[in-house]
Amino acid sequence: MNIELIIKDQVAAAIKALYEQTIDPSQVQVQLTRSEFEGDQTVMVFPFLRISKKSPEVTGAEIGAYLAANVPEVSGYNVVKGFLNLVVDDNYWLERLNEALPDERYGFVPVTDKSEMVMVEYSSPNTNKPLHLGHIRNNLLGFSLSEVMKANGYKVVKTNIVNDRGVHICKSMVAWQKFGNGETPETHGKKGDHLVGEYYVKFDQQYKSEIAELIAAGRTEDQAKEEAPSIVETREMLLKWEANDPEVRNLWQTMNGWVYKGFDETYKTLGVNFDKIYYESDTYLTGRDEVLRGVKEGIFQQESDSSVWANLEAEGLDKKILLRSDGTSVYITQDIGTAQLRYRDYPIDHMIYVVGNEQIYHFQVLSLLLDKLGYKWGKDLYHFSYGMVELPNGRMKSREGTVVDADDLVAGMVDVARTVSMELGKLEGYSDTEKEHIYHIVALGALKYFILKVDPKKTMTFNPEESIDFNGNTGPFIQYTYARIQSILRKAKETGIAIPGRAETDSLNEKERNLLKIISLFPEVVREAGKEHSPAVVANYVYDLVKEFNSFYHDFSILNEPDLKVRDFRLAVAETVARIIKNGFSLLGIQVPERM
């Protein structure tokens, strides 16, 4: 049993015995003792002063004496002001280590048939341009959150809704028709998503110059934006698309195909994946049907121009359009359709949308609309909203060319990993493919850790220079510690030293104690990450563990330790630390290298 819970229960028992009052153990406040005081767990005595009617010091001493006498795990205590510091017996920490040692899945709750199912939607790209830094945060958070939920015993379905239809893709199509000369990814050796993105940019340039011309010819800006030939052409194409025009559909499929191939590559590089992909082109009609059903049932209102609206003023929000006057769908319509299809496909208990915080309002509305349409799960859909990624000089702007492309970024990080690694020359004797594999693991470790260690809610600054720093609180620093432990374990095996199945020791030095304390926290950290929906909790914990281990490693020898019992104990600790690094990093979607 967890020491915190033991203490809470026993403090409640102490208060019952000493002051004849019953309190709920959950009201007892326990925290880790600060390192400058003696002890492991600290109980706040202030809340009990009303019960004891004595000073903080006396109350703390009385409770402390009771615990020391009655609780085997508590071997001593001291009181500083209103803080009761408890010394936890070494055997307790040793037992926690021995639970972790043989358990490959230490810290994880197993998934069973009875587990609840959670669907996580993330990524959700548009098919008119390649993925950039902002998408990277989305993908990494979505994947990591999925792993965290799995580790908390949920069945997880990772899903992606691809926004594959609409004006944006038509713009790229128009530009390609006009300027493309039949260019394909194959003919020019380009990644499909990048190629389509180039035509999206070309469209924008063309459109802008047309607007400028029209304004020069005497039109107002609004008129020019409406009448520019490119945009007229785009609208026509969208209509043809909706009317299933074979030629347009064909081009659409071809160009989207290019993009998907490019995306698949990027996803593979990032190490993210999906169990089920939905396409907006398949779901928007379902959404429209649902909205029309809502009209029939009087939930939504149709105006005289035949546009459909939801009135959410009673809920404190505004009116929201659901279908345009020409009967076509808007953004939120397809989300309704997608939700319906998903719940038809899977027995979902919880739905999590990983979408940027600029869409908080959108998901409030979606939740209400689904609820009004009679879906019992509408109310408790969870919008995992995360902050934007900014660059040191501000927000990314495609117009100013300050967008950081996902593929370029990863390639750049791999280059740095390669350079650093070659300078250190630790990978001699490895084949080039093996080396490249390790560079890739390290580069992605750096990128992922840099992004995931930050609280998802916060707007984060991405400094490309700092992100490729491999020292300090970084992914590679942690990976390095893992590789070093593996090196020790390898050496142990080579010299015929067996890794013990059970850790034994007569006494713990301070750093060993600290390590065991941190090790015992891991399962709790995983729970908290699940509850808070925050991979950052795991990242910061693993860093703490690694820091403590490195300090220990520097001060004490393991294989060279003359006392064999102590040596074996430390091997067990090292093995467990490596396991936690590996398990913790797996929750972040980060791999650990055996050497680097």
Next chain:
RNA sequence: GGCCCCGUAGCUUAAUGGAUAGAGCAUCUGACUACGGAUCAGAAGGUUGUAGGUUCGACUCUUACCGGGGUCACCA
């Protein structure tokens, strides 16, 4: 303007209402024939945006203000 989010060391950031606000980078000082130095030990750096309130105790809760961002489309 209404509503929402964020302001912590020069920079990037951490802290279930608890003790002297914890790290990393950068800066400075030490430790290398090293169980892997991509390391470790240490120094310096803070009025937690400002002013009140609640509390034994506030970075945390609350009010007002200041600064930054988002959102209120027949865009997605």
